[in-house]
Amino acid sequence: MEFPPVEAANEDGLLAVGGDLSMERLLLAYKNGIFPWFNDDSLILWWSPDPRMVLFPKKLRISKSMRKILRDDVFELTQNMCFEKVMELCGKVERSGQDGTWITPEMKSAYTELHKAGWAKSYEVWENGELVGGLYGVDLGHVFCGESMFSLKPNASKFAFIKMALGLEQNGYALIDCQVHTDHLESLGAELIPRNRFMKILKRQLGAGQ
Incomplete structure (x- = not known):
């Protein structure tokens, strides 16, 4: 293996x-x-790409417009309320420059099992009781590996990512793995780092959690 x-x-x-x-x-x-x-x-x-797109939670970038959305309670965030639905919508909702077809039935089944075992987690964004955005990933403890996000309303996925990052920072997480570069992630403060640096941080954090 x-x-x-x-x-x-x-x-x-x-x-x-x-x-x-x-x-x-x-x-x-x-x-x-x-x-x-x-x-x-x-x-x-x-x-395992080199370089690797990551966000250090302390470097999260929140625009003025997003600060207003956060302040005005436009959306509500929940965690692990409907993991399978979030995965389904991540695969269906079209995103500029990103193809969702890689979220195959096989992938959905595998990550649902990870979710049931407590490793895979979802964040859901609601507006007036309607699911309008979200993301999911694998939580290794102090490192969260983001997989995909979706948005049915403007800024819903940004809201999910920002709220998640703020919560992870409060809980002492060192890193959010974003895998590969997108302008969307870069606008939120994510950056490319050498793979060997990413691996050192990952191994250090996993060792600390044992």
Whole structure:
């Protein structure tokens, strides 16, 4: 079940092909800085890109407009209220520059099992009792590995990310792994760091939690 060392990944970050999405393999991957990302018609592909997009919670950037939204209680945030629905919408809702087809039925099943075991978590955004945004990811304890987000109303996914980051900072989390660069994440304060730095932080945090 072992993965190759992350340094063996190619220029695009592809590290390994094949295997399965068992809970044991997924947790081993995340704890070693690796994540799956593949289309429905391909073998399972495992990635560890260099550089790595991350957010240090203390560097979270909140715009004036988002501060007003936070202050005015436009949205309500919950956690783990409807994990499967969040995953479903992350796969269905179109996002500029991002293809949601990689959230396959196999992925949904695997991450739902992770959720039932307490590893995968969701954040939901509500407006007047309606689910309008959210995100999900894998929580390793002091490192949260973000997977995907969706928004049915302007700023709903930003609200989820900001509220999550603020809460993780309060609980002493060192890092939110955003995996790859997007302008959306960069606008919130996420940055690219060398993979070897990411791995050092990850291993240090995992060691501290044991």
